[in-house]
Amino acid sequence: MSILDPLVALSLSLAEHPGQFAVLLGSGASRSAGIPTGWEVILELTRRVAIASGEETEPEDLEQWYRDKFGAEPNYSALLEEVASRPAERMSLLRQFFEPTEEERAEGKKLPTAAHRAIAKLVAAGVVKIIITTNFDRLIEQALEAEGIQPVVVSSADHVQGMMPVQHLPCLVVKVHGDYLDTRILNTESELATYDQALADLLNRLFSEYSLVACGWSGEWDKALVDAIDRSVNRFTLYFLGRGQPGEAAAGLLHRRRGVLVPIASADAAFEQIVSKVDALRSGRKAHPLSAELAAAEAKRAIARPDGFIGLHDLIIREATRVFDAIGPDSYPVQGASPKADTYRERAEIFCASSAGLAAMANACGAWGDDRAIRLVQRIIRLFAERPGPDYSHKQWWHDLSRYPGTLVMYAAGMAALHEDRLSTVIDLATTRIRIRDNEYPAVMRIAPEDLLQLGEALSPLDQARHKTPYSNWTENIIGPTIHLVLGRDVDLLRLFDRFEVYLGLTSRSLGGPVFDCNYQWRGEARTEGNAYLEEERTALESQGGEHPLLKAGLFDQDTNRLSAAIDDLQGASTRMSFR
Structure with a gap:
């Protein structure tokens, strides 16, 4: 069972593997636009033929009436010929079904839906490259064009011939049942049973080379399309977005492909959420290095100005609020089973990247800020440390990870303060009062890296799978770049970090913190720096x-x-450390 909400898991995969996904859209994706399905068009044309044939009342079973009358199945091309024999007449007729009148346009009908627009944004962002659709309408093409994308459209087998290799196309739209202005569209059960070989070969390539996200598609009538998915090499994940339980065809595909069912309320809501989550994930992971540099520069300027505190306050509160909201449970649910190593590290990296600017500003405050600036930093520590969590008894690993930016802020400001010999500021930060479940604690005893991080093997370098201090190592690697950015490249980062943790350890002991699981008294795997710094304090x-x-x-x-x-207690405890 997945540890994440399926929609979040899909969003993570999309963000991590841009350009490796195809989207399959069925008629359900266009339903909210008021576009009829192909079968509904056929039934309406059959109704008009019945009226034109002199039927006094509309037949209850239009399909059976057509069979009895003409000895054949209702056929899109034949019906068009009956109702509108000339090309201009046919185009005018079809526009009634697929193109909006002025009144419909004003009502937002027969226009690209929120789902179409969201998919187009995913294409524009390079996340999705292939769109396969059973729909005759041109809503997805219109949404893509609105994003400035001119897709290559394949709506019949002859379009496959001479097509550029897929990897060289900016976007490919494959309309497996055809286009409404082409009378060769596929609609009846017999027509949907097989595809032309050229189209079948193309689909086999796409389904073998791309992960597939299906939405608004039941698969119940599309035998050839189901067969094409089944025949393809099962390398990548099939995600099936749907309301309620899937029908027999879709359930069979999910079972055979070991796919993932993603329950949704609607296509519109689902794809809008996916775009939002993917944007947050990508912006968090790819936070530009200048973002931390600019944040630090702005904080320095505000600190240097005699009247700069209001600007500093607004700057830090705005950034803290952005980070707090961006990594919150709406985008990153906290419920679920204990995480696996890869998903845990992935989320930890995103959260830390999102917090880089905030940490840089905390560096500046710790080094040069006045008492008001330090109180502001303490406020930010409390904001994250006191983040409300779900009320359940099992391990709250995801929730604790969302509190970790408070730890980063405490370390960033505290290390900078220590570098500037502001020991009283270090202690003020460490003893920041935080409230957790109606009890107050000093921050040093509740938000150590050891308190909030998990899965040390996931956070360790690949060539060093076991560590004694994986959470301190991780924190030092995260804080290090901002320390060098704000304080200078000549700062001895390892010494500064280790000394800071020694002071945190001693502060914790002063406040009654335990000896044997104290989280701060050492650093290093085969080194004894922790003891060396304790000896400095003894001297x-x-x-x-x-x-x-x-x-x-x-x-x-x-x-x-x-x-x-x-000092004796902490020196003794450091000798009893074990690898993990």
Whole structure:
């Protein structure tokens, strides 16, 4: 069973594999536009033939009436010939079914739907390249043209001949049943049983080389299309978007292809959500490096101005709100089973990329901000740390990951403050009061990387599968670029990070934090830097006594013995670490 909502899983796959998807649209995708299905057109033409044949009342079974009258199945081409024998008459007739009148246009009927427009946006973004449709209308072509895309349209077998290779086409639309202005359209059960060989070969290639997203299509009457999907090489996933349970044909395909059923309320709502999620995923993953640089520059300018706090406030609140909303449960649901390594790392990367600008601004505040700026940073830490979560007892891994930007902000501001010898600011940030389920805690004891991150093997480099400190390693790798961006490339990042975690560990012990699962007292796998920094603090304590910065900041009740004991505790704990 998938750990994600199927629509979110599909959106993740689309964002991760642009250009590797084809969309299959059935008549349901055009239904909200008021476009009749091909069969409905045939029945209406049959009704008109019946009236023209002198029937006093409309036959209850138009299909059977046509068989009895003409000894054949109702046929689109034959019916058009009966109702409108001249080409100009046929075009005028068909426009009634597929093209809007002025009144219909004003009502938004027979125009591209929200689903068509969303699919066109996916094509424009390079996410989708192939559209296969059973529809006769031209709504998808119109939506593509509105996005500035001129698709190559294949609506009959002869169009396949001489076609450029698919990989060289900007967008390919394959109308497997034809176009409403071409009398060779396929509609009856016998016509839909087989395809011309050239079209069948093209479909085999497409279904073998692209993942498929089907929507508004039941498969019940399209035997040749079902067969084409079945014959193709089953390399990629079939996603079937539908309301309720699929019919027999679709259910069979899903079973044979091991496809994914994606329940939806409507095609319009589903594709609009997909576009929104894919945009968020791609913008998060591909956050431009300048975004953090510009954010830091704006924060620096505001901090430097005597009257700049209001601008700084608005800048940080606006960015924090954007990140908070972008990674929230509407786009990234928190319910579900425990995540797998690949999906967990994927989401962690997106969340961290989305937070890069915010972390850069926190760096600037930690290094040079006044008390108001630090209180603003504390407010942002609380915003993420106190994010409301679902009330259930099993592990809230996804929810905790959405709180992790608060940890990044605390580290970004705190490391910058430590670099500038602002130890009191480090302690202020670490002791930020956060409220969780009606209880208050200092941030240092509730939002450590160790508290909020999971699956260390997923966050470790591929060549180093097991670590003692995978969550600290991950955090240092995320924070490092912004530290160098804001403070300069000459900063000794590893030393700064390790010293900062030592101070967090000692702060936690001062506040009553546990020894054996303390999250901060070391860093490194085969190194002893954590102990070295603790030894530095012991040496400073011996020489400075009650003037030690941690004691002057009010920690350990200004008791030198308590600080000395805490250093001993953390040194002992570091020797009992294990790989994971």
